[in-house]
Amino acid sequence: MKAPRFAYTRVTTVADAVSLLRQHGDDARLLAGGQTLLATLNMRLSEPVVLVDITGIEALHGVAVQDGFLRIGALTRHVDIERSELVAQRLPLLTQAVPFLAHAAIRNRGTFGGSVAFADPAAEWPACALAADGELILSNGTNERRVMAGDFFIDLYQTDLHPDELIIAVEFPLPGRQRRFAFTELARRHGDYAIVGIAVAGDISGGVMGDLRIVFLGVGNTPMRALGAETALNGKRGDPAVLAAAIASLSEDIAPSDDLYTSAAAKSHLAGVLLQRAVKSLLHEGETP
Numbered sequence: 001m002k003a004p005r006f007a008y009t010r011v012t013t014v015a016d017a018v019s020l021l022r023q024h025g026d027d028a029r030l031l032a033g034g035q036t037l038l039a040t041l042n043m044r045l046s047e048p049v050v051l052v053d054i055t056g057i058e059a060l061h062g063v064a065v066q067d068g069f070l071r072i073g074a075l076t077r078h079v080d081i082e083r084s085e086l087v088a089q090r091l092p093l094l095t096q097a098v099p100f101l102a103h104a105a106i107r108n109r110g111t112f113g114g115s116v117a118f119a120d121p122a123a124e125w126p127a128c129a130l131a132a133d134g135e136l137i138l139s140n141g142t143n144e145r146r147v148m149a150g151d152f153f154i155d156l157y158q159t160d161l162h163p164d165e166l167i168i169a170v171e172f173p174l175p176g177r178q179r180r181f182a183f184t185e186l187a188r189r190h191g192d193y194a195i196v197g198i199a200v201a202g203d204i205s206g207g208v209m210g211d212l213r214i215v216f217l218g219v220g221n222t223p224m225r226a227l228g229a230e231t232a233l234n235g236k237r238g239d240p241a242v243l244a245a246a247i248a249s250l251s252e253d254i255a256p257s258d259d260l261y262t263s264a265a266a267k268s269h270l271a272g273v274l275l276q277r278a279v280k281s282l283l284h285e286g287e288t289p
């Protein structure tokens, strides 16, 4: 199918983008990498009157370390993260996750901010943002506000973003020396959206886990933090009985549902398998989860 007719305009400032959002209301859509938006247009799932191309807003591009945070600009493409030495050194969780994200052609255009704004529950970046305690910076052209990732993802494809706001960047606290990360997922084919995935951050000291943040993707309406599993594993070494208790607690932590290909029961089982792999990788850094 072909997209419906729409007007196209390119802006170079946040203020101009917001002004168009206010002028056209629900008839306007921001266009970043277009890798989700154009597909929904082509399938006629969305029929906006005007597309506001924001890729010319220079301030939204790039990765930087400033004031103790790693800042990922909203228009940073997936491929830029994949190739960034800075990200690999300062927040390797993103480097571990990015090969799972779609295919090279999509990573060449799709953006970090577009993925976070779209909030697909099976997407990698929302789960990583939550696991690495990211904070979103949102702007309405006049004022900026900050929202923790844990408060941003509200429900299926629903976020705390206001209709006249843009995501400017996501900032992550720079991890300490003991902080380690693990990411893995299972998909029907490499590059497909995950059936189930997991992003984990935790401190490892003397083989003991602490301050864990365990987040699943694909098993609920939003990225799901597994607080029960975190409690079962914090302060522990990860021996079989501890892992079994953590896996058992997932029944309270996640809420998978049946889809065309995979039952909720199978997803629950796979979540346990991935938890086990991720914990092993966290404890034995460098081991592929």
Ligand SMILES: Cc1cc2nc3c(=O)[nH]c(=O)nc-3n(C[C@H](O)[C@H](O)[C@H](O)COP(=O)(O)OP(=O)(O)OC[C@H]3O[C@@H](n4cnc5c(N)ncnc54)[C@H](O)[C@@H]3O)c2cc1C
Pocket (backbone or CB within 6 Å): 029, 030, 031, 032, 033, 034, 035, 036, 037, 038, 039, 074, 075, 100, 101, 102, 103, 106, 109, 110, 111, 112, 113, 114, 115, 117, 118, 122, 123, 124, 125, 161, 165, 166, 167, 168, 191, 192, 193, 194
């Ligand atoms: C075949 C295929 C496979 C894919 N597989 C995966 C996958 O495995 N994992 C995955 O995570 N993604 C996957 N994607 C989606 C891809 O990652 C997209 O790039 C991403 O979800 C959206 O980013 P974008 O820059 O392309 O946004 P766009 O498509 O341009 O926009 C998406 C939505 O976000 C809004 N938006 C964009 N930028 C901002 C901003 N700065 N502030 C506020 N709102 C904004 C837009 O208005 C729109 O509603 C896949 C896509 C395709 C086509």
